[in-house]
Amino acid sequence: MSEELDAAKVSAARLWAVARHPYLASALFASTVIAVPELGGATVDEAWRLYLDPEVVDQWTVAELGSLMVHHTGHLLRDHAGRARNLGLGPGQAEDWALAADAEINDDLAHPDLRLPGEVVLPRSLGCETGRLAEEYFHATSSFTPPDNADHPHPDCGSGADGRPRPWELAGDIGGGLPPGERELVQCHTASRVIDFARQGRGRVAAGWQRWAEEVLEPSVDWRRVLAGEIRKGLTAVAGRVDYSYRRPSRRAGASPSVILPALEQPVPEVAVLCDTSGSMVEEQLAQVLAEVEGLLRSVGVGRGQLRVLAGDATVHTARRVSRASQVDLVGGGGTDMGAGIEAAARLRPRPAVLVVLTDGMTPWPAEAPKGMQVVIGLVDDGPRARGGQVWATPAWARVVHVDDAA
Numbered sequence: 001m002s003e004e005l006d007a008a009k010v011s012a013a014r015l016w017a018v019a020r021h022p023y024l025a026s027a028l029f030a031s032t033v034i035a036v037p038e039l040g041g042a043t044v045d046e047a048w049r050l051y052l053d054p055e056v057v058d059q060w061t062v063a064e065l066g067s068l069m070v071h072h073t074g075h076l077l078r079d080h081a082g083r084a085r086n087l088g089l090g091p092g093q094a095e096d097w098a099l100a101a102d103a104e105i106n107d108d109l110a111h112p113d114l115r116l117p118g119e120v121v122l123p124r125s126l127g128c129e130t131g132r133l134a135e136e137y138f139h140a141t142s143s144f145t146p147p148d149n150a151d152h153p154h155p156d157c158g159s160g161a162d163g164r165p166r167p168w169e170l171a172g173d174i175g176g177g178l179p180p181g182e183r184e185l186v187q188c189h190t191a192s193r194v195i196d197f198a199r200q201g202r203g204r205v206a207a208g209w210q211r212w213a214e215e216v217l218e219p220s221v222d223w224r225r226v227l228a229g230e231i232r233k234g235l236t237a238v239a240g241r242v243d244y245s246y247r248r249p250s251r252r253a254g255a256s257p258s259v260i261l262p263a264l265e266q267p268v269p270e271v272a273v274l275c276d277t278s279g280s281m282v283e284e285q286l287a288q289v290l291a292e293v294e295g296l297l298r299s300v301g302v303g304r305g306q307l308r309v310l311a312g313d314a315t316v317h318t319a320r321r322v323s324r325a326s327q328v329d330l331v332g333g334g335g336t337d338m339g340a341g342i343e344a345a346a347r348l349r350p351r352p353a354v355l356v357v358l359t360d361g362m363t364p365w366p367a368e369a370p371k372g373m374q375v376v377i378g379l380v381d382d383g384p385r386a387r388g389g390q391v392w393a394t395p396a397w398a399r400v401v402h403v404d405d406a407a
């Protein structure tokens with residue numbers, strides 16, 4: 001039984017892979033190789049270590065081993081481990097995720113040279129269209145019954161594919177494991193190489209690799225998630241201020257009638273939304289964004305009765321409690337000065353804990369932050385910037401979220 005890895009074959013396989021996927025070169029060379037006798041195949045861990053069974057390597061051709069290296073590099077670059085954790089896989093779901101992740105990679109490896117040993121999982125094996133993400137394939141696998149192949153179980157790709165540690169995997173940076181920062185560097189470097197290759201037309205770059213690279217270099221962050229996060233942070237900052245007051249009797253007082261216990265009085269945080277209705281904002285677009293913000297507020301626990309919407313420009317026309325975004329009359333159309341609107345919001349009683357300002361940014365801002373109120377600015381549409389309108393720098397005391405589409 002062979003316990004030593006055929007180093008020459010491992011090197012040849014790596015070069016085979018680099019020759020066919022030159023943009024993956026630094027990623028392919030980032031992995032250290034560790035021999036694990038009786039492993040029965042090849043796996044990767046999250047720190048980019050590649051574990052190989054020497055005996056199995058002897059049986060594989062250079063092309064098969066090289067194809068597997070490309071495949072495993074795909075798991076690492078696409079962060080299948082982190083994405084599996086984000087999904088919060090339940091018991092027995094790791095196998096479904098492994099199939100889905102393999103389908104996402106192999107889809108882009110359908111190169112005539114690809115020689116993966118064993119059966120190759122493709123999106124169509126899961127009854128799915130090509131070019132989608134593993135998350136989509138994963139949800140599809142719930143209705144998919146894998147063929148009964150107990151003799152040929154789906155090969156294990158290691159913790160690099162699903163985030164669950166394996167007994168043979170090393171810890172920390174032992175054996176050349178990459179720390180998280182370096183993994184990210186390799187990802188970014190590889191992504192820019194993919195884009196360069198695609199631009200220069202130097203050979204074929206699979207569409208999936210291009211989409212991946214664009215997402216790594218310019219992530220399309222969902223503003224709804226960011227805005228919800230900022231509102232939540234604002235509410236948390238305020239929720240920390242809790243009053244202990246003797247005004248209301250504690251329910252525990254019944255059990256100890258001779259002692260007056262303080263009641264914990266926690267005010268329900270209020271949120272106000274200030275809409276810039278000056279001529280520069282398209283009313284329809286503003287209404288759409290406002291409706292979404294209303295939904296967001298509900299998702300962070302702000303109920304209908306706690307939302308007030310102010311609509312205005314240089315002078316605030318309306319400030320009233322509304323139960324629906326559609327009840328807001330978007331009047332205005334004059335010059336913009338959000339300072340007036342912020343002042344009006346600060347005068348509301350009870351004072352809002354968080355003020356969300358929806359504006360196109362063509363407004364001056366007050367120099368000082370309003371007292372006792374967190375401000376989150378939702379910058380809607382960069383159109384005015386492109387059209388040459390005057391855009392003022394947003395104040396440092398506010399959190400700014402770019403609302404780039406209302407769709």
Ligand SMILES: [Zn+2]
Binds near residue numbers: 075102
């Ligand atoms: Zn795999």
